[in-house]
Amino acid sequence: MTRCGSVNEMPSPIVVLSGGGGGARLAGALSGGAKGRPLVVVTNTGDDFEHLGLLICPDTDSVLYTLSGKIDPQRGWGRAEESWLVFDELKNIAGPSWFQVGDKDLALHLLRASVLSEGQGLVEATHTLARQLKVPDTVIVVPATESPVRTHVLTDRGRMAFQEYFVGQRCEPVLEHVVYEGVDAASPSQRLVDLLNEHGTHEIDVVLGPSNPFLSLGPILDIPGMVSLLRQQARHVVAVSPIIGARALKGPAAKIMSELGLPVSAAGWTLWMNERYPELVDIWVWDEADEGLANSDALESFDIRTTSTVMSDPAIAHQFGAWLLEACASEC
Ligand code: GDP
Ligand code: CA
Secondary structure, three states, rough: OOOOOOOOOOOOOEEEEEEOHHHHHOOOHHHHHOOOOEEEEEEEEOOOOEEEEEOHHHHHHHHHHOOOOOOOOOOOOOOOOOOOOOHHHHHHHOOOOOOOOOOHHHHHHHHHHHHHHHHHHHHHHHHHHHHHEEEEEEEEEEEOOOOOEEEEEEEOEEEEEEHHHHOOOOOOOOOOEEEOOOHHHEEEHHHHHHHHHHHOOOOOOEEEEOOOOOHHHHHHHHOHHHHHHHHHHEEEEEEEOOEEEEEEEEHHHHHHHHOOOOOOOHHHHHHHHHHHOOOOOEEEEHHHHHHHHHHHHHHOOOOEEEEOOOOHHHHHHHHHHHHHHHHOOOOO
């Protein structure tokens, strides 16, 4: 499946598919040093929901905060040096307090509501917010679709919307199935299509960030036409494992894999991704901790590469980003 690109004078972008955690971290790692190549970050919209009459886009916002250096590094979501005056008062007056919104975070949601009400679509509004937050000009953050796609989960406690499962019930219900409501009628956002088509086929590289495959990558990749668009335009598609040594660094990815009866390992993730999205990925990136798993017969035909993938601080993340760029450019 080798697809080597022609040399183009215009630097071709690196396209990262991202949720709000591992994917956002990876986007941050690549934003500083993509060797002159612009970075396009395609964000998951399956987590988006309405709260206090405002559209909240948790994954897109985490990406915007990460890329503008404003994310709270401890929590991994929301703003650093946040204050909670509005949220505390909401609790005082018996407002909805199951979803935490800090004051600075609220300012962004208000601004998004304002530009949406002036007629901007989600993609344009995201671009406006990115500029106002001072995300570097070399990075374009683009929601995967402008059509409403909403993740719902079927669990042992019934069907529920993503935020009810994730925040309201802290991922405790046993997950049986995931549905992306609205996905069949959705299409990739036009801005993304244009960005990818600006370049010749096989010139861009696509990186699937180490995001939750069921809750972050699925709502992007299941948009009709998305996989074929990426595959048609990409030189290489590289996927980074969110599973390291039989666990996820954060969030429910490992719990969900086990509840779905999948082996919880980088190997289990690779085989599931390949079955679900056949022929999409050229290079599989695992953490070096999992190197020993790569020798199995089932993985014989897979191009698996290992390195240190834990982006525990900016310098290490940057190193990983540089390694990934080399991997994108290599023969496979
Ligand atoms: P969410 O939207 O907040 O759930 O975030 P994502 O879906 O983008 O990412 C969640 C996944 O990122 C989890 O399964 C983590 O294991 C993974 N993750 C977080 N940080 C890292 C990291 O530094 N390296 C790797 N390889 N995975 C990471
Ligand atoms: Ca998310």
